[in-house]
Amino acid sequence: MNSIDPVQFRSNRFIETRRGWVIRTREQTDIGPYIDRESAESALHRYIASAPKRSPRPNTATVYYGIEIHDAVNCHKINCAICLEAQEAANEARSRILS
């Protein structure tokens, strides 16, 4: 059996936003944006290689029926991919309404 890189195969770690590809982390800051997914994957591998080794932590995201619920009002992340994408979508909607 081949070993699987859990980082590379966690599809929800990489998010394509209107600003580019962002890597979601469990740390205080998400990483990115990058011009394409390959650049984001390379950046994640560099980040992991340079980060101090820690034991794995459970995913604490709130998930209902397979959909992650994100509380943007109480989110304290810096450069949060989900909050950035929501802000861009709100700006686009606002522009459409005003034009």
Ligand SMILES: [Zn+2]
């Ligand atoms: Zn957030």
